[in-house]
Amino acid sequence: MRARVSSAAPFAERLVAFWSNHLCVSVPAKPQIAALAGLYERQVIRPHLFGRFEDMVLASARHPAMLVYLDNAVSIGPNSAAARKLARRGHEPGLNENYARELLELHTLGVHGGYAQKDVEALARILTGWMITGFGFADRLVRGRDRRDSGGSDGDVAFAYQYILHEPGDKRFLGVKYREAGEEEGRRAITDLCRNPSTARFLATKLARHFVSDEPPPETVDRIARHWVETDGDLAEVSRTLVELDESWAAEHRKFRAPQDWLTAMLRAVGARDVPEPIGRLLQQLRQPLWSPSSPKGYGDTKADWADPDSLLNRAELARRTADRLLSGTRTRPSGESVRASQVDPTRLLDIVDVPAGNPLETLLADDAIAAAERTALVFGGPAFQWR
């Protein structure tokens, strides 16, 4: 959040938020990845923001946070060497399809992208052996056993291909034969998935929904999808297309701000260099804490997801609280130095919202009888600022 509020490149931060949510991990789902979620964003999302989609997905597939979050780290090939050994000891190890399914349904092809249950299983077989190092620690991490007994630091956790877990033999996935090639099979499958036309369409729809409107025009989706296919998912190119789309700026296409987006916009508008302290609590109250979606689908991205009556009141309250804190009295920096609160002229805030002439906001902001803090809160808590 700090980066989002203070960034000199807010568009890049918006992309970080988008991709981080697209390939999300969730800490409440697997508390043992708490220390890895921030790393995941730095190591998987940010480096590939303007790179290739397949590199981002591949990085995500190999990151310990994702391997644990969607259980690929506990998936064992039923005919692997490890499975045979475990079977002799009376265990029944097997595949875990969780990651394979979400990789198809949520990360690449989309639920109607043209795959069947047998493809989910084949992909799960292909990805067996994609594991994490430091087996003892990894084991505890995966099973969520006593986190206080750390057999290693986070630095010890890294991707490792474990051939003894890998399902041997050729696999048939999406009608294509994948010859037995160990770790390489997974790389090939992910590259193929990312270049599949269904993936281009699925991501074009999702991007258009995020950057244009909840129900984007089909031509817009087509244009993004076409550009995606032409550039093999080059995200620098695709992002450029998004900015160049007239629809992205058209007044009739407006988007209701999701909570993190709204909070970021408010804090940027008042010139807060830094995030006020209880940011986690604020995001909790707004129902969109970082790295905590309730399912691997990530947070919703439409007005229907966020514009419920209670949330509008919650925002009104947070706007008021934030304005009061920013505009009254002095604040103390961590260094102990006292600084004057931010100076915000409420009438100038009219420029940051898009209201037609004659909107009651003009009158209210010019009304000196209303305290500056309240006028500021009216901008951020009012309807115009809920849209971008």
Next chain:
Amino acid sequence: MRRREFVLGMCAGGLATFAAPVVSFARVPGRGRLVFVLLRGGFDGLAAVVPYGDPRYHSLRGAMAYDSSDLLDLGDGFGLSPGLSPLSELWDAGELAVVHAMAIPYRTRSHFDGQAILETGLERPDGSSDGWLNRLLQLMDGERAGLAVAAGLPRSLSGDYPVATWSPVELGVLDDGYLERLHVLYRADRALYDRFEAGLQMREVASNSEMSSEMRGRGRQGRIAPVMRAAARFIEEPGGPNVAAVEFGGWDTHANQGMAGGSLDRLLGQIAEGIIVFREECEESWADTTMVVMTEFGRTARPNGTGGTDHGTAGAGFVIGPRVSRSRIVTDWPGLGDQSLYEGRDLKPTLDTRAILKGVIAGVFDLTAAHTERVFPGSDGVRPIYDLIV
């Protein structure tokens, strides 16, 4: 700003107008209501609904075993723990079915997976599926509304049918002047005006129940009763929800559960108090309200080394209300012998949560088996318990 009935109509109808087309079925005469109370964290069924008549109970629970004289006796060798004693009122009125040795269909000791199963109503974890309460709303015909009383929209109510949410946060700085001015601003935004009005309405209902001050004071009744009181106020409003989800955390008692007056018992006391407060606050609406109390899993049969219990399998739950056919304990008791325990450590499940939930919704909303299976897809092998509700 004080047009309560009109505004709540907006809340129920105004938000529902953009819902997907629905399947029609005959409306029940009258108006059934369902309140699903989820106790997040896995509450200890063996501490709440005590099987004192099981010959292994005392040796298994050791220092954490109750004497039958401490309990509210339900007969058949079961008793309610001291904290739950306020529920005797419901038991005597014939409004309390106590369910035991019940579990979700999927074996997991993960809170997240367990809650996901209970809330999606599916057989296995499924990353992106919606909640069963939302599917229930989608099935219904005519005027209806869903409400979540929770810090966020719970999975159980998420889905295509729009529902309202109300979170019990402290609302301190929303003075009337500020709200009046915001109201002027929202009036100029046609896409959001109805929602803002509905929000104001909910706030007014909640503050009428004096919950803000109660919650700030965290008085004798603890944090549960004020939330339950507010939930009842919403239910009781004209046009109020007929499907509601309420949730409370704090049940993951790994350490120092204690006995009568201990930490778990106090929490059980709060939920019992909350249920009674809800019933009182509902007034006439109580007659057609049914409440189901469930948790994602039970806990280990034996105490652990820290005076608590760890994540287990089967546990207990409650079906409450005047529509309950009679007060009784519903269980196919598996016993607590070593051979009877699931994986040698947990109470063994003999009853699927969906058998209860399907039976309840069939009774409350007069649904056919085909309907209940659409609410709980893939549950055709699970026979609903129909005689829970009359």
